[in-house]
Amino acid sequence: MLNVKNDFFLNSVGELISATSLQKEHTILIVDDEINNLQLLKRTFRNKYHILTASNGLEGLEVLKNNINDISIIVSDHKMPIMEGTKFLEEANLIAPDVIKILLTGFSDIEIITDAVNKCNLFQYMLKPFNPDELQEVVKTGVDKFDLVSSKSLILKDLKELFYKTIKSIASALDAKDPYTHGHSMRVTLYSIILAKELNVPEHDLELIETAGLLHDIGKIAIPESILCKPGKLDDNEYAIMKSHPANSERLIASIKKLHEVSPGVKHHHERWDGKGYPDGLKGEDIPYSARIIAIADTYDAMTSTRSYRKALDHDIAINEISKCAGTQFDPVMAQKFVEIESIIKSAKDYPEEYYLKYSTLYKEIID
Numbered sequence: 001m002l003n004v005k006n007d008f009f010l011n012s013v014g015e016l017i018s019a020t021s022l023q024k025e026h027t028i029l030i031v032d033d034e035i036n037n038l039q040l041l042k043r044t045f046r047n048k049y050h051i052l053t054a055s056n057g058l059e060g061l062e063v064l065k066n067n068i069n070d071i072s073i074i075v076s077d078h079k080m081p082i083m084e085g086t087k088f089l090e091e092a093n094l095i096a097p098d099v100i101k102i103l104l105t106g107f108s109d110i111e112i113i114t115d116a117v118n119k120c121n122l123f124q125y126m127l128k129p130f131n132p133d134e135l136q137e138v139v140k141t142g143v144d145k146f147d148l149v150s151s152k153s154l155i156l157k158d159l160k161e162l163f164y165k166t167i168k169s170i171a172s173a174l175d176a177k178d179p180y181t182h183g184h185s186m187r188v189t190l191y192s193i194i195l196a197k198e199l200n201v202p203e204h205d206l207e208l209i210e211t212a213g214l215l216h217d218i219g220k221i222a223i224p225e226s227i228l229c230k231p232g233k234l235d236d237n238e239y240a241i242m243k244s245h246p247a248n249s250e251r252l253i254a255s256i257k258k259l260h261e262v263s264p265g266v267k268h269h270h271e272r273w274d275g276k277g278y279p280d281g282l283k284g285e286d287i288p289y290s291a292r293i294i295a296i297a298d299t300y301d302a303m304t305s306t307r308s309y310r311k312a313l314d315h316d317i318a319i320n321e322i323s324k325c326a327g328t329q330f331d332p333v334m335a336q337k338f339v340e341i342e343s344i345i346k347s348a349k350d351y352p353e354e355y356y357l358k359y360s361t362l363y364k365e366i367i368d
């Protein structure tokens, strides 16, 4: 139980709360097997912090797991039965790396502690018997550091969300330009990230492929609608203008530093495995990996969407076509994998929202 003063206020929902608890923003987990020490530590901190206690490391880990979003600081004794303090803090660091960790220890343990500092991500250790005022000061500094790190990660999360929403809005704005390609960028992204995941692409590259998928056709913003939405066949001049869009896409994102790694996937998504594509006629593995993935997803979506000059093809026909073009238009290994996972692709085509939330790396980052 928290020891609170006798001043009370009504909060916004009419609950009676104490003046002391209004000021307590942080929770300390105190772990010590000696009851007298535990009492002393509780008395030291009870006026400023919420307090949770445990009498050994294992119990401490349980309390930490159950209160992971509340605990800012752990103060732990070192010499304890069941699990020593350094081992407990090492385990605690895996569960809550940002929580500030302070170790109380006897002089004779200094060497062991020095070794353990990095493993535990220890903020500070204090020799016993400790001076309560000094410990209060150390904890106060720890709380300030905790607040700083928390606000930094909140800002970072906000920036990621802003980036993600901006990229998605740009893709949607492009998709809205031509009623026949409505949702194209989103679907190409969806098929690309599914294929990439099935090809065991590392997490960081999944993020790049997703961003490249969303932006791959952004250069079409500069193409006149008379060409973009033309119902009939394009003449040579119109086709040349149309073919300028991957390079336009790359130019548009060139000034954004965070998108530099995305450029290859965007610029080369119309290259062909046999070297007959554009803009640079790259061949085989010279074509960036992400661009080879997007090329398959892009072609599948083009075939299975209704266009001004033809109706959508059936899924099976489109898959058959991808299979036939393995090794000429497409990377043979990737095309083979796309054919193998055709039932996932078909479900994703039918339930795009559901599959996008399941496979998106960018989305997962902002909800974590």
Ligand SMILES: [Fe+2]
Binding pocket: 216, 217, 245, 269, 270, 298
């Ligand atoms: Fe394109």
